[in-house]
Amino acid sequence: MERKAFLKTLGAGAAFALTFSCLHGCSDKGGxxxxxxxxxxxxxxxxxxxxxxxxxxxxxxxxxxxxxxxxxxxxxxxxxxxxxxxxxxxxxxxxxxxxxxxxxxxxxxxxxxxxxxxxxxxxxxxxxxxxxxxxxxxxxxxxxxxxxxxxxx
Ligand code: FES
Known part of the structure; x- marks a missing residue:
């Protein structure tokens, strides 16, 4: 499934939550x-x-x-x-x-x-x-x- 289609199935709220959480905590500097x-x-x-x-x-x-x-x-x-x-x-x-x-x-x-x-x-x-x-x-x-x-x- 394409990323866009996947996000569509989750709905806007879930997509925002995934995106927002990575703005504040996700990094490739973990190791x-x-x-x-x-x-x-x-x-x-x-x-x-x-x-x-x-x-x-x-x-x-x-x-x-x-x-x-x-x-x-x-x-x-x-x-x-x-x-x-x-x-x-x-x-x-x-x-x-x-x-x-x-x-x-x-x-x-x-x-x-x-x-x-x-x-x-x-x-x-x-x-x-x-x-x-x-x-x-x-x-x-x-x-x-x-x-x-x-x-x-
Ligand atoms: S926990 Fe990310 S800079 Fe300290």
């Missing part, structure tokens, strides 16, 4: 392409956990956004105190279509989520739904003296 990843400086970068800008990291489940390079205009890394109290970090740029909308949710043991199309990722970056097969970029963290945190590859 095979390299995910967008912030390039952080070699050796990483350091944030001050005593700074007022780090206050959200005092509580489990809290997170902040930071710039990996001072020359960037936009924050590109999310730093999280997960539900176990560990400090972890990931790209703020979603591995689906690269939107800077990754956040941390205190559900299912703590996950990353992008609200643009609904991608969800485990804390090791593994995709948790079918929006994308690209893993979210995860960074290493190291607690240093004087309550500083190093974030590195």
């Amino acid at each position: 095979g392409e390299e995910p967008l990843v912030p390039e952080i400086p070699e050796g990483g970068f350091i944030i001050d956990l005593n700074a007022t800008t780090s206050a959200n990291l005092q509580n489990n489940g809290g997170f902040i956004f930071v710039k990996s390079k001072s020359t960037f205009t936009q924050n590109d890394v999310i730093v999280v105190r997960n539900l176990e109290g560990n400090l972890v970090a990931a790209s703020k740029y979603c591995s689906h279509e690269g939107n800077p909308n990754v956040e941390f949710l205190s559900e299912d043991g703590g996950i990353y989520r992008c609200d643009v199309h609904g991608s969800r990722f485990s804390q090791d970056g593994t995709p948790l739904n079918s929006i994308t097969t690209n893993p979210l970029k995860i960074y290493n963290t190291e607690l240093l003296a004087d309550n500083k945190l190093r974030i590195f590859e």
